[in-house]
Amino acid sequence: MVAPRHVEELVQRVTDGGDDNDIAFDGLRITCDESADDEFTFTLAIDGERVGRAGLDADGLREILAGEAGEGDETVDAYVTNWHYWQERVGGEGTARRAFLRWCEDAPPDDDETADGDRSVPARYAALRDGIDREWGQLCITARFVDGDEPDGERAYDLWHVDDADADLDDLEIYDEPRAAREIATDDEDGRYRPLKTAPTLETGWAFTGLSGTELVDAVGFFYPATIANWHREQEGTLDVDHWSETASRQSGIYEVVSELPREAVDWMAEACCVDSQCLRRREWEYEEGDDLDPDGGDGPFPCREPCSLVIAAARKWAIAESETERTYELELTPSERNQLEELIDAVADDRTDEIREADVNDGANRYRARYLRAKRFADGELEMREQ
Amino acid sequence: MQALVIAAHGSHLNPDASNPTYAHADTVRETGAFDEVREAFWKEEPHFREVIRTLESEEVFVVPLFISEGYFTERIIPRELRLDEFEPEQWESDGTSASQVTLEAEDVGKTVHYCGPVGTHDAMTDVIVQRAESVTGDPSVGEGVGLAVVGHGTERNENSAKAVEYHADRIRERGRFDEVEALFMDEEPEVDDVTDFFETEDIVVVPLFVADGYHTQEDIPEDMGLTEDYRLGWTVPAEVDGHRIWYAGAVGTEGLMADVILERAADAGAELGDAIERVRQITSSATESESNSERTSQAGD
Ligand code: SF4
Numbered sequence: 001m002v003a004p005r006h007v008e009e010l011v012q013r014v015t016d017g018g019d020d021n022d023i024a025f026d027g028l029r030i031t032c033d034e035s036a037d038d039e040f041t042f043t044l045a046i047d048g049e050r051v052g053r054a055g056l057d058a059d060g061l062r063e064i065l066a067g068e069a070g071e072g073d074e075t076v077d078a079y080v081t082n083w084h085y086w087q088e089r090v091g092g093e094g095t096a097r098r099a100f101l102r103w104c105e106d107a108p109p110d111d112d113e114t115a116d117g118d119r120s121v122p123a124r125y126a127a128l129r130d131g132i133d134r135e136w137g138q139l140c141i142t143a144r145f146v147d148g149d150e151p152d153g154e155r156a157y158d159l160w161h162v163d164d165a166d167a168d169l170d171d172l173e174i175y176d177e178p179r180a181a182r183e184i185a186t187d188d189e190d191g192r193y194r195p196l197k198t199a200p201t202l203e204t205g206w207a208f209t210g211l212s213g214t215e216l217v218d219a220v221g222f223f224y225p226a227t228i229a230n231w232h233r234e235q236e237g238t239l240d241v242d243h244w245s246e247t248a249s250r251q252s253g254i255y256e257v258v259s260e261l262p263r264e265a266v267d268w269m270a271e272a273c274c275v276d277s278q279c280l281r282r283r284e285w286e287y288e289e290g291d292d293l294d295p296d297g298g299d300g301p302f303p304c305r306e307p308c309s310l311v312i313a314a315a316r317k318w319a320i321a322e323s324e325t326e327r328t329y330e331l332e333l334t335p336s337e338r339n340q341l342e343e344l345i346d347a348v349a350d351d352r353t354d355e356i357r358e359a360d361v362n363d364g365a366n367r368y369r370a371r372y373l374r375a376k377r378f379a380d381g382e383l384e385m386r387e388q
Numbered sequence: 389m390q391a392l393v394i395a396a397h398g399s400h401l402n403p404d405a406s407n408p409t410y411a412h413a414d415t416v417r418e419t420g421a422f423d424e425v426r427e428a429f430w431k432e433e434p435h436f437r438e439v440i441r442t443l444e445s446e447e448v449f450v451v452p453l454f455i456s457e458g459y460f461t462e463r464i465i466p467r468e469l470r471l472d473e474f475e476p477e478q479w480e481s482d483g484t485s486a487s488q489v490t491l492e493a494e495d496v497g498k499t500v501h502y503c504g505p506v507g508t509h510d511a512m513t514d515v516i517v518q519r520a521e522s523v524t525g526d527p528s529v530g531e532g533v534g535l536a537v538v539g540h541g542t543e544r545n546e547n548s549a550k551a552v553e554y555h556a557d558r559i560r561e562r563g564r565f566d567e568v569e570a571l572f573m574d575e576e577p578e579v580d581d582v583t584d585f586f587e588t589e590d591i592v593v594v595p596l597f598v599a600d601g602y603h604t605q606e607d608i609p610e611d612m613g614l615t616e617d618y619r620l621g622w623t624v625p626a627e628v629d630g631h632r633i634w635y636a637g638a639v640g641t642e643g644l645m646a647d648v649i650l651e652r653a654a655d656a657g658a659e660l661g662d663a664i665e666r667v668r669q670i671t672s673s674a675t676e677s678e679s680n681s682e683r684t685s686q687a688g689d
Contacts, residue, residue: 095444182410186403195400197433219443225434229441240495252463285622310400
């Protein structure tokens with residue numbers, strides 16, 4: 001049931017002095033015609049049409065909003081409590097926080113008044129009773145009503161790992177304080193430090209339940225810092241992408257050298273670091289405006305607007321290494337040994353070494369195989385070869 | 389609305405480097421003095437480059453969690469925050485007196501009050517003293533005790549030595565400790581010879597660093613002879629050449645650092661109500677309950 005105070009709030013909004021008190025939000029429209037002695041027109045967008053009443057006085061409007069006029073009560077309820085939640089509770093018009101929370105329940109942007117079908121208020125209200133799931137990197141976010149049986153418009157948000165979406169809540173560690181996300185995001189499942197927050201190595205086994213909108217945004221901010229802000233800018237068409245050449249030339253001190261990285265090496269670097277298997281940000285930066293990099297930027301919802309500090313630090317290593325001139329070496333290897341070198345490189349590059357079983361000597365990156373190769377082909381700790 | 393950004397170095401390799409930043413940010417959050425509080429890093433996320441855009445506040449106070457004025461506070465942070473108008477001269481600093489400059493961040497159209505680093509604020513002197521109290525477990529430590537404040541030295545930046553000397557001088561003037569010395573890792577007077585500089589049997593050694601890392605947990609303990617190998621840890625106090633050395637980890641891990649952060653913001657015009665008093669209360673009571681467990685802390689743990 002719609003709370004009487006929500007109705008009163010809404011009536012207050014339209015009857016308060018001032019010029020533009022009309023309400024036009026999420027399909028609900030209330031306009032006041034001052035020339036016609038403050039008559040109100042109330043309409044809802046339902047199934048692509050506007051239905052409603054004109055020529056109401058304030059009491060008549062109150063009656064309709066409170067569902068006492070006997071027509072479509074539940075739908076009117078939904079529009080009123082929906083208005084209350086977004087306009088009075090969430091507020092922050094134009095902010096990334098609000099846009100993100102609207103995205104969480106698949107609501108249309110604020111300025112889209114025509115939203116219909118699945119995105120209309122009645123359809124969303126039906127879905128919010130069970131919860132609407134969205135994915136943000138490895139995060140699964142459920143938007144739902146605090147009270148699913150008698151919704152008063154108040155939303156709550158649950159947050160967990162996408163891989164835990166089918167898990168029993170009893171099997172997960174439950175948190176309600178957003179800051180706990182910082183701890184969870186620090187190490188991967190094997191206890192290794194995750195310097196890149198958007199690496200797809202977030203550990204499973206936890207859930208945040210019953211978060212408010214602000215708490216949800218804070219928690220997502222701890223898991224994936226600044227992703228909401230940059231996603232919002234992208235939505236608004238104001239994402240400021242800094243391409244490689246700009247970011248590289250801005251560096252100073254020990255990182256000044258990164259601007260010497262050859263053009264083709266930037267492709268290799270993006271393939272090494274920025275593809276979806278390594279980072280869930282969708283790379284939007286290129287070599288420079290009009291000169292795109294080869295590797296795929298990724299498919300994630302949130303963009304990467306410039307090379308991150310990890311890439312810059314790695315680029316320094318590569319810039320220095322690439323300044324060396326190539327030479328030709330001659331060494332003896334059997335065909336199997338040559339294959340094994342490739343397997344070793346693949347195993348490390350795909351982070352597969354932990355999975356190779358102790359006795360799986362068919363795998364070229366097996367430890368015994370590697371030790372054998374070293375025993376055979378190394379002398380004084382180095383691969384034996386001749387420089388041409 | 390007003391926001392606080394604590395700008396720290398962070399690390400790609402060591403997850404503990406950012407712990408003090410988080411801890412102090414949380415202390416400030418508890419006070420509710422700011423509508424928003426963010427940690428920002430050079431090597432972690434959110435990066436300096438992207439932190440301001442995560443804020444809704446129009447007024448932002450940026451406090452660098454760095455020990456001295458130099459490369460990071462004068463070049464890196466302003467550049468990465470896009471404070472394009474900033475020039476170090478605007479601080480009118482003699483190397484330890486930078487307070488704040490008010491600027492616009494170009495990408496977001498917000499007012500940014502860019503503050504001097506925590507390490508050179510006068511309130512830092514109290515944190516060093518409090519560190520001495522917590523490592524000895526003695527709230528009135530001073531009489532019959534020597535205090536060494538240890539810094540990097542001039543290798544990269546001469547202001548780093550200035551900050552160490554500045555606080556050592558201020559503590560010496562208070563007359564609380566029998567002797568106070570500023571010592572360095574890479575210049576004279578060197579921390580290696582710490583016992584040569586003191587007549588007192590007890591010496592408290594406080595490194596003026598923002599976070600624990602290999603300098604405070606490996607180099608300094610080994611250089612002073614507290615341990616052969618940092619991995620074996622050391623005792624607090626440790627006997628060296630007939631002196632008892634009370635070695636504290638980085639001063640930046642002291643809870644009272646949150647007070648210095650707030651003081652910096654207050655100097656730049658932040659409205660803080662009674663937050664500073666409250667932080668002092670919270671962090672001083674925390675020190676008393678923690679001091680015993682800290683006395684036996686070892687790097688090898
Ligand atoms: S630069 Fe590459 S690795 Fe770094 S955040 Fe962007 S996409 Fe990810």
